[in-house]
Amino acid sequence: MKKILTFFIAVILIFSLTACGEKKAVLNVYNAGDYIDPQVLKDFEKEFGIKINYEEYGSNEEMLAKVQAGGTAYDVIVASDYMIQAMIRQGLLEEIDMNSFENYKNIGSEFKNLAHDPENKYSVPYFWGTMGIIYDPAKVDEKIDSWSALWNPKYKGQIIMLDSPRDTIGVALKKLGYSFNTRDLEKLEEAKKELIKQRALVKAYAVDAIKQIMLSKEAAIALAWSGDGIAVTRENPNLKYIIPKEGTNLWFDCFAVPTTTKQKENAKLFINYMMRPDVAAKCSNYVGYSTANKEGMKLLPKDLRENESAYPKGNIFEKGEIFEDLGDFTTEYDRIWTEIKSY
Structure with a gap:
């Protein structure tokens, strides 16, 4: 045994x-x-x-x-x-x-x-890719060609912003005519005020959910990366993706x-x-x-x-500005973002 x-x-x-x-x-x-x-x-x-x-x-x-x-x-x-x-x-x-x-x-x-x-x-x-605006012409009855459309009170409760500090703060900076990579505190504070002013108009801050939100017609307009813009317009050709005239992030x-x-x-x-x-x-x-x-x-x-x-077509580097590492100044963007989200 x-x-x-x-x-x-x-x-x-x-x-x-x-x-x-x-x-x-x-x-x-x-x-x-x-x-x-x-x-x-x-x-x-x-x-x-x-x-x-x-x-x-x-x-x-x-x-x-x-x-x-x-x-x-x-x-x-x-x-x-x-x-x-x-x-x-x-x-x-x-x-x-x-x-x-x-x-x-x-x-x-x-x-x-x-x-x-x-x-x-x-x-x-x-x-x-680039960063731009997805919009639904069934809900937006005007030509969209500027970042300022994301601040239009007409679309209150129908606006989606990216839940990403560099991108969303960057859009406010670009709307004001500034660089995505500014290290100027005064300009950054201006951008913060713009985003706090916009806060009451925003339906949600999102990333992965943006495609589904726009496809299900839950919103009229959204800040988005080009890949999401391409994906939704392939699935629903009635939706539009544009790069605003003030410039984009490449x-x-x-x-x-x-x-x-x-x-x-x-x-x-x-x-x-x-x-x-x-x-x-x-x-x-x-x-x-x-x-x-x-x-x-x-x-x-x-x-x-x-x-x-x-x-x-053409030189892609003429299409926009590339984000740079801001080094220690990144903490200022983080502070601004926290203040915006907690407002």
């Missing part, structure tokens, strides 16, 4: 050790909400045998706070240009050798050597590897996978945002590939 018992214990131990030895690697990916085709994550897991632990955040600032806290060992993040710049300055990102990526050649040259990562050492471009979202990673090589494997033309096209078509992958763009449906809101 003892021999039989000993035999079964040995077998159990062997199976336990084997199971431990075959335990899948887990990659922690942190991305903005509704910003990837879920199928490409499943395909990656199946192809490489690596499990994806996928989390979403609401804003760049939320993502930064979580990475700084260090509670989760994130391996791959998606962040906007100015946040990439801030995280480089704070020593939060790993350097990446772009020559080690087979698919880096698929990224358009216009998206390389940008101000947030001039030597292409830390980030790989994913999506890019933005670039990128993949990066934070210093919290415990598996840099697997993180690079995932980023290289995301640069495959077919994968880039699937994500762009699913999300509606403009891809930085020139080969992936060729695989997009014609209606998206030829959409001038998604892919404006």
Whole structure:
């Protein structure tokens, strides 16, 4: 009996050790909400045998706070240009050798050597776009061509603003004729007053919910990123997306590897996978945002590939101003945002 018992214990131990030895690697990916085709994550897991632990955040600032806290060992993040710049300055990102990526050649040259990562050492471009206004002509009976439309009392309770401090404060600054990147406190206070004045007109501050709100006709007008504008107009051609005459924000979202990673090589494997033309096209078509992958763009449906809101003709850098890392002055924007939201 003892021999039989000993035999079964040995077998159990062997199976336990084997199971431990075959335990899948887990990659922690942190991305903005509704910003990837879920199928490409499943395909990656199946192809490489690596499990994806996928989390979403609401804003760049939320993502930064979580990475700084260090509670989760994130391996791959998606962040906007100015946040990439801030995280480089704070020593939060790993350097990446772009020559080690087979698919880096698929990224358009216009998206390389940008101000947030001039030597292409830390980030790989994913999506890019503008910021503008989505509106419903059934509820808006006038030509919309200015940021001031978001302050029109006629649309009280029908206005949606982005729940993102740099974007919403930036729009108030641009409405006043100032730079998105001002470090002038007086100008910032003017923008705060504009947004407090607008507060009573606003139905909600949102991010991921904006598309559904506009498609379900719950609002008349919304501040939005171009990808959401493209997505809603593809689904309902009666809706409109415009870039106001005062100017827009030109933005670039990128993949990066934070210093919290415990598996840099697997993180690079995932980023290289995301640069495959077919994968880039699937994500762009699913999300509606403009891809930085020139080969992936060729695989997009014609209606998206030829959409001038998604892919404006001419020099894209003449379309708007790029957010910069404001360094320590960011605390002033955070203070202003808290005051606006608590008003």
